Every structure is written in structure tokens, then in C-alpha cells.
Amino acid sequence: MxxxxxxxxxxxxxxxxxxxxxxxxxxxxxxxxxxxxxxxxxxxxxxxxxxxxLSHAQNTIHVGHFIGLANYQDLLTDEQFLRSLWTVVIFALFIVPLTYVVSLSLALLVNRVGWGRPFFRTVFFLPSAVSYVVASLIWRVSLFNGLPFGFANKVISAFGVGPIAWIGTVNPPWYWLVLVTARLWLQVGFYMIIFLAGLQEIPRSVYEAAAVDGADRGWAVLRHITLPQLRNTSISVLLLNLIAAFQAFDEFYNILGGSGASVGNTALARPPLVYLYGLALSDQDFGRGTAGAFILTMLIFAVTLIQGRILGFGQAD
Amino acid sequence: MKTRPWQDRLGDVGRYGLLALLALLFLIPFYLILRNAFMTDAQITSFHWSWLPLPPHGENFQQLFKDPAAPLLTGLENSAIIAITTLVLQMLFSSMAGYALARIPARGRSVVFFLIVATLMIPGAVTFVPTYAVMAYLGGVNTRWGIIAPGLFSAFSTFLFRQFYLGFPAEIEEAGQLDGLGYFGIYWHLLVPNSTSVLMSLGVLTFIGSWNSFLWPLVIGQDPSSWTVQVVLSTFLTAQTLELAHLFAAAAIGILPLVIVFLLMQRYIVEGAKFSGGK
CATH class of the missing domain: 1.20.5 (Single alpha-helices involved in coiled-coils or other helix-helix interfaces)
Incomplete structure (x- = not known):
């Protein structure tokens, strides 16, 4: 056996x-x-x-001529690069809260109506199918065209205000309005969908309990029930949006940029990726180009960590 | 039955009014593309605003395709090939890897999973300079495969597929083994047919993302023969070499395929958006 x-x-x-x-x-x-x-x-x-x-890599993608941290030093004392970091921070300060408020408001509005809900949801979500290049084209050439035939100028002329050069004006910096509204239009529908999904997961019983306690409408419900229940959704929306904002390139390049016959305004607002694009592709300086990429990555990590410290990372508490 | 207080009905009117106003605002850019695409330049730049392009100038589209200075057809062809290849192969590679990570017990699994999660944390667009250096070394500059290749390997999709396949019941493998299926058979005959909703949701988002992507195709496609439709449109825009009417006709053609895909596949796109938002 x-x-x-x-x-x-x-x-x-x-x-x-x-x-x-x-x-x-x-x-x-x-x-x-x-x-x-x-x-x-x-x-x-x-x-x-x-x-x-860590290399001196001008016109070459080969590693070899090591120069220590000189590229990082150069960039961190390069006024243009530092200004590009400021530019993207300012951009994020505009676009992140605005996107949050607008997409949440749209979700709350759409969620409250019965009849016509699919229609409104589609209309707000449809811009997600449009590329940044096409949106930039509409914004630059038609919507915010500085000449009298631009749509925005047509609208303000009805109020007796003369045409404004939206993209070229430095004081006040109207170009921020152009840049921020373009991204807002493109992305709020996507985040609205995420909020709608979050709203649908809030159990009815929570609202019923609140109604018993006398809080059954308006701000009280929003503040004490809806927003806390949407906490995790809010955190992931803010995080996705913040990381995307720091990598802005398309609308800055296409709304402000110029080549050939047209004169660009890139100097007005140049985010880091546009600056690095010029450094690597035009100047062929791959040493500094890659150093800048690492600095920006570190900045994104830092901002993400700070946000995580303040709001948590969206896991269950 | 409780009668609704008048405040509720007033609230309804206010909500619908506000929604209608916002909907109009959101549709203005689409309206502007269509209006301008069917006008002449003189009509577009006219001091007198006309709301409708009357009579419609459809010849803009014909002239645009005949214009040798506007490689729009090449751009459309490149974009279609790139977006479809990316869609098919990204879904294949990430569902394969997701399946293995979720359901095949093997040595080295945690190492591979760690690699995927670590890659997730790297902000994609930032690495375009170093990736360009590697692509230049591999000879991918100015080629379609150079534009396509980095987009085929998505840690994010792999992660989502792994989560999805983790939720499948253990009986799937037992049923497969009874039918004499190996790992590949189980994946192909049992898991893939049961993940069409995820494949569609992620696939359609991948397709849209690929068609609309700009920075990487701009970096790699330096020669007009490898321009995607976005790079073509951007070149028209920033160089301003084209008539306004033609510019808008080109933009209309550039977004038409996606608007159609969007309207037909909206259900899946909504699902995909929820996945991406961590739901």
C-alpha cells in the first residue's frame, strides 16, 4: 500500500x-x-x-558626453522654461475648478429632468468626439476671430461694444478666455458622464432619510448628501483633469501658433510641452528636452501628491 | 396622490429653459463649421452677418479635394489606417495580457503586474521627447508604424481588462477543460465572446483618441506623406495658406467620421467614460 x-x-x-x-x-x-x-x-x-x-546631446540622440546636471541647471535658470511652468499652473488654476463646477452642474441638471434627458446628454457629450485641432480652428478663425465677422465680436456688437482682438490682446489677456473655453467645451461632457454615473449610484434611501430630517431640497441636500456621496467621483475627476491640464499642448500650439504666412502669438502663453517641442524638434537639443520632460513629470507627481494629501486618493476611507 | 407644489413646476420650467440655452451654446461651434463650410470667403468675412449659407456652396468640398496643395486625402487615409490598426491591436494585446494577469497562475505574474501599474503612473504626453529619441533610433520617423507603435501598448486598458476578467466565475476554466480547451482556447472561445461590451467601450474610445491625437503624429510625421488628418488641419490653420471656406470644409470632413461613430456608439462610449473615470 x-x-x-x-x-x-x-x-x-x-x-x-x-x-x-x-x-x-x-x-x-x-x-x-x-x-x-x-x-x-x-x-x-x-x-x-x-x-x-545628463548628456550634452545637441543634434544627436546618442548618450555619451556626460555633463552631470548641467541641463537641469540650465532649464531651472531659463526664464522661458520657468515662465512655461507658470503658464501651465495658471491654466490649471482656471480650467480645473471651472471644469469641475460646470460638469457637475450639467450632471445635476440633466439628472433632474425626465423628458429629453438623452437629448441633452448627447448634446453636452458630443464635443468629446471633436479633436483639439478642429476646436482650435473654430475658436481661432470663427468664434474668437478678432475681425468684426468673428462670432463673439458679432454678439458683443449687438450690445454696442466694438470688435476685440481676442487672441492678440495682451491687456487684458483675452487669449486666456479663448484657450480656457476651448478646453471647457471639449471636455466637460466627458466629466459630466462620470458624474452622472456617480449620481446614479447614490441610493435613494439616503435622500429619503434626508427628507424625513426635513432637508429635502436645494442646497442643503447638495451640500450634505450629494457632494459627500460623490467624493470618490470628484477626486478622480479632479485628478484626471489636473494631470491632463499639465500636459496641455494641442490648443496652445494651434490657437496661438503660427508658421509660414501667419504670425503666431506663442510667446503669449507657452506651456511646457510646447516649449519642449521647440527645444527637441526645432533646436534638436535632446539633452535639455529630456531634462525638461523629467522636471515636468516631477511637477505632475508633486501636484498629484499635494492633491492626494488634501483630498485623499479616492479609496474607501 | 400628492399634488406637486407650484415651486416644483416653476423649477422644471427654469431647468428646461437653462438646459435649452446651454444646449444652444454647446451647438454653436458645430453650427459655425457647417455654416462656413458652405459659404464663400466673401460671405464669411462679410460685415453683414447671415445665419444661413444661402445658396449653399457645396463646390468648396470638390475644390478642396482637387487642390494639390492640400494633402487631405492622404491625411484621411493615414488617419483611418492608424486608428483602425490601433483599435484592433490595442484591444488584442491588452485583453490577452489582462486575461493572463487575471486567470493564469504563473511565476512572474506579480512582476508583470507591477510593471503595468508602474507604467500607469507615468504621464503619457510628457515622455514624447525620450520616446522620439528611441523611435528615431529604430527608424520610425516619417512612417505610419512609427506613429502607431507606441499607442498599441496600453497599461491602462490592460489594467481594466484584468479587473474585468477577475470578475469571471472560476467555472469558466472548468467548463473549458471539460471541452478540451487549453489556455488559448479558453481565452478565444469563452472569454472574448463574453467581453464584447468592454471591447466595444474601450475600443471606441481608443479609436476616437487615436483619430484625434495630435502631438505624437506631429512629432513623428514630419513629411506630408505621413501627416494624419489632424496634422494636415493644423498645418492649414497655423500657416493660413488656405481659403477660409476650404479650411472649414476640411474641418467638417475631419470630424464627420467621428460624429457618426459617436452617435452610433454612444451607449458604449458612455460605458467607456465610466470605466476611465474609475467607476
Whole structure:
């Protein structure tokens, strides 16, 4: 009896290890494309980029001529780069709270109506299908065209106000209005959808309990029930939006930029990615270009951590 | 039955009024594209505002496609190929990896999962300079595959697929083994057919994101033959070499495919947006 038992056990172990081996083989076959792809297009660029950021790499993508932290030093004393960091901070200060308030308000409004809800939801969400390039085109050439035929100028002329050069005016800086409204239009529908999903998850019983306590309408319900229940949704909306704002490029490049026959206004507001694009692609300075990318990444981490400290990261408390 | 107080009905009127006003505001940019695309330049820049393009000048579109200085057709072709390839392969690679991470017990699984989560934390657009350096080394500048390749590997989609497949019952593997299916058979015949909703939701968002992406195609596609439709439109816009009417006709063509996809697939896009928001 004893011998059959060990025999069975050995058989079992062999079978098991064979199964384990085939599982490991299958696992690596399934994850291979992803692992290789992320290694080549994310991990290697980070390592290579870090080495480049420590190198003098003008007109070359090869690492070798190490100069320590000189690129970082250069950038952190480069007035234009520092100003680009300020520009993106100002932009985030405008766009993040505005997007939050507008998308939440839209969600609350749409959630309250019965008839026509799908229609309104579609209308507010539809701009998400439009690219930043096309939105920039409409905003720059038609909506906020500085000439009298621009739509905004047409509207204000009805109130007897003369045409305004929206993009070219420095004082007051109307171009911020152009930049912020473009992104607002493009993205509030997306965040509205996320808020609508959050609103639908709030159990009815919570509102019923509040009604018993006498708080059944308006601000009291919003402040004491809806907003606390939306806490996790709010945090993820703020976080996604903040990280996206710090990587702004498209609308700044297309609304303010110029090439060929047209004169651009990029100097008015140049976020870090537009500055780095010029540094790497036009000046072919990959050392400083990559150093700037790392500085911006660190800034995004820092801001995310600060926000996480203040609001939490959205996990259950 | 409780009668609704008059404040409630007044509130309804106010809400619908406000919503209608906001809806009009949100539709203005679409209206402006269509209006300008069917006007002549003289009508667009006229001091007298006309609300409708009458008579409509459809010839703008014909002239636009005949204009040799405007590589719009090439752009549309490039964008279509890039967006469709990205959609198919990104969904394939990330669902495969998500399946393995969720359901195949193997050595090294936690290492791979850590790699995915670590990649999630890196802000994508920021790394365009170092990724450009690698792409230049690999010879991908000015090629379609150079524009496509980095977008095929999404840690985010992989993570979502893993979460999704973790929720499948353990009986799936048992049923598969009874039918004599191996890991690949289980993935292909049992999991993929049961994840169409996730595939559609993430897929349609991937397609829209790829069609609309700008920075990376701008960096890699430096030669007009590899321009995507966004790069073509941006070049028209920033160089201002094109007539206004043609510019708007081009913009209308550039967003038309997406508006159609959006309206047909809205249900899935809403689901995808919820996933992306962490719901």
C-alpha cells in the first residue's frame, strides 16, 4: 500500500509541475506583446531619456558626453522654461475648478429632468468626439476671430461694444478666455458622464432619510448628501483633469501658433510641452528636452501628491 | 396622490429653459463649421452677418479635394489606417495580457503586474521627447508604424481588462477543460465572446483618441506623406495658406467620421467614460 501511495504522489507531483510549467509558458505567451511593447516604448525611453538628460546631446540622440546636471541647471535658470511652468499652473488654476463646477452642474441638471434627458446628454457629450485641432480652428478663425465677422465680436456688437482682438490682446489677456473655453467645451461632457454615473449610484434611501430630517431640497441636500456621496467621483475627476491640464499642448500650439504666412502669438502663453517641442524638434537639443520632460513629470507627481494629501486618493476611507 | 407644489413646476420650467440655452451654446461651434463650410470667403468675412449659407456652396468640398496643395486625402487615409490598426491591436494585446494577469497562475505574474501599474503612473504626453529619441533610433520617423507603435501598448486598458476578467466565475476554466480547451482556447472561445461590451467601450474610445491625437503624429510625421488628418488641419490653420471656406470644409470632413461613430456608439462610449473615470 505504502508503495502505491508514494507512486501516486510522485505521479501527481510530476503532473502538477507539468501543468505549472505549461501555465507559465502560456502566461508569458499571452503577456509577451504587452511586456515587449511597454519595455521598448515606455521603459527604455525613460532610462535612455534620463541618460540623455545628463548628456550634452545637441543634434544627436546618442548618450555619451556626460555633463552631470548641467541641463537641469540650465532649464531651472531659463526664464522661458520657468515662465512655461507658470503658464501651465495658471491654466490649471482656471480650467480645473471651472471644469469641475460646470460638469457637475450639467450632471445635476440633466439628472433632474425626465423628458429629453438623452437629448441633452448627447448634446453636452458630443464635443468629446471633436479633436483639439478642429476646436482650435473654430475658436481661432470663427468664434474668437478678432475681425468684426468673428462670432463673439458679432454678439458683443449687438450690445454696442466694438470688435476685440481676442487672441492678440495682451491687456487684458483675452487669449486666456479663448484657450480656457476651448478646453471647457471639449471636455466637460466627458466629466459630466462620470458624474452622472456617480449620481446614479447614490441610493435613494439616503435622500429619503434626508427628507424625513426635513432637508429635502436645494442646497442643503447638495451640500450634505450629494457632494459627500460623490467624493470618490470628484477626486478622480479632479485628478484626471489636473494631470491632463499639465500636459496641455494641442490648443496652445494651434490657437496661438503660427508658421509660414501667419504670425503666431506663442510667446503669449507657452506651456511646457510646447516649449519642449521647440527645444527637441526645432533646436534638436535632446539633452535639455529630456531634462525638461523629467522636471515636468516631477511637477505632475508633486501636484498629484499635494492633491492626494488634501483630498485623499479616492479609496474607501 | 400628492399634488406637486407650484415651486416644483416653476423649477422644471427654469431647468428646461437653462438646459435649452446651454444646449444652444454647446451647438454653436458645430453650427459655425457647417455654416462656413458652405459659404464663400466673401460671405464669411462679410460685415453683414447671415445665419444661413444661402445658396449653399457645396463646390468648396470638390475644390478642396482637387487642390494639390492640400494633402487631405492622404491625411484621411493615414488617419483611418492608424486608428483602425490601433483599435484592433490595442484591444488584442491588452485583453490577452489582462486575461493572463487575471486567470493564469504563473511565476512572474506579480512582476508583470507591477510593471503595468508602474507604467500607469507615468504621464503619457510628457515622455514624447525620450520616446522620439528611441523611435528615431529604430527608424520610425516619417512612417505610419512609427506613429502607431507606441499607442498599441496600453497599461491602462490592460489594467481594466484584468479587473474585468477577475470578475469571471472560476467555472469558466472548468467548463473549458471539460471541452478540451487549453489556455488559448479558453481565452478565444469563452472569454472574448463574453467581453464584447468592454471591447466595444474601450475600443471606441481608443479609436476616437487615436483619430484625434495630435502631438505624437506631429512629432513623428514630419513629411506630408505621413501627416494624419489632424496634422494636415493644423498645418492649414497655423500657416493660413488656405481659403477660409476650404479650411472649414476640411474641418467638417475631419470630424464627420467621428460624429457618426459617436452617435452610433454612444451607449458604449458612455460605458467607456465610466470605466476611465474609475467607476
Amino acid at each position: 505504502q508503495s502505491t501511495d508514494t507512486h501516486l504522489n510522485a505521479n501527481h507531483a510530476r503532473k502538477f509541475s507539468r501543468r505549472e510549467r505549461s501555465a507559465t509558458l502560456a502566461f508569458w505567451a499571452f503577456v509577451a506583446p504587452m511586456v515587449i511593447g511597454l519595455t521598448v516604448f515606455t521603459l527604455i525611453p525613460i532610462v535612455w531619456g534620463f541618460l540623455l538628460s
